[in-house]
Amino acid sequence: MTISHTYPFPPGGPSKIDRLLQGSFDLHHHGYPEISFDCKTRMEDVDEMSIARNAGMTGVVLKSHMFPTVGRAYHLKNLVPGLEIYPSITLNYTVGGLNPMAIEVAAKQGAKILFMPTWSAENDIERGGMSHHLRHFIDRAESKLKPGKGIRLTDSHGKLTAECRECLDAARQYGMTVCSGHVSPQESIALADGAKDYGIEEVIFSHPDSNSVGANLQEIKDMCALGAVCEFCALGCLPALQRIKVKDFVSIMSEISPDKVILTTDYFFEWAPPASETMRMLIGSFLMLGVPEADVRKMVRTNPARLLGLTETDLDSIAQKQAAQALVDGRPFF
């Protein structure tokens, strides 16, 4: 553990891109260990998060496909003061699936985001998504993750199940943000609609472009019409995946409005640079493709902050805390 990394600024000092990265939130960020010790990340979490903090990012949501990230977030917050680190829970079989008690306990240890099932979703299993790759790491994946054995949020009539509703009720009770995970576009639409019964007006449509979800533009528009915000992950554009081009993100954005988009990293895998760098790549690419700075700011700060339930007062006090910590560390806070 070194906790020393700082990426230098471009020649001439912080640029437009750095200024947009500053104050940004990444609502989808994995870490290590995740899945098994064999799934490496580029570096230890503490170093990677120090880079994010030193780049001026405001906060990250730690996601795990396996267990709630509450303990990990608690300790990392102490190791990287000046970065807001929020824990989350993902409703896969490792936490008992659609399990409201797991949600309650995670919330009582600080979890802010609730991800619906990912590799345990029937949709993911049927599409050969992440569940398919799990068999390389988890012995039981082969026999336990077969079509028909996954979790669905809806019944045969397309209505949300009682179990899913109980989870939404728990999310409401603890003020958690709900993400659709890897469930199908149809289930996601039922989720965005049903969430309103619990006063949850905005859900996040998790990376609809990913192979695990496979949504089309009309489904994205239908989700947004129900108040959902669409997530674009930097990871999907990186060399190993290349499932979408940034210009395709931009064209979807112009159809649904930047008010309905968040940019995240989905930081994962040893071949991916630290999250602050992939976020920076996405920000820079959007600017290069002509998206106005004000729209990029919405997608990396305004919208994610609103989804986390942060008010202007909250954001001001976080900024003050971060400036004070930068002073202690002797870092520029621009």
Ligand SMILES: [Zn+2]
């Ligand atoms: Zn993820």
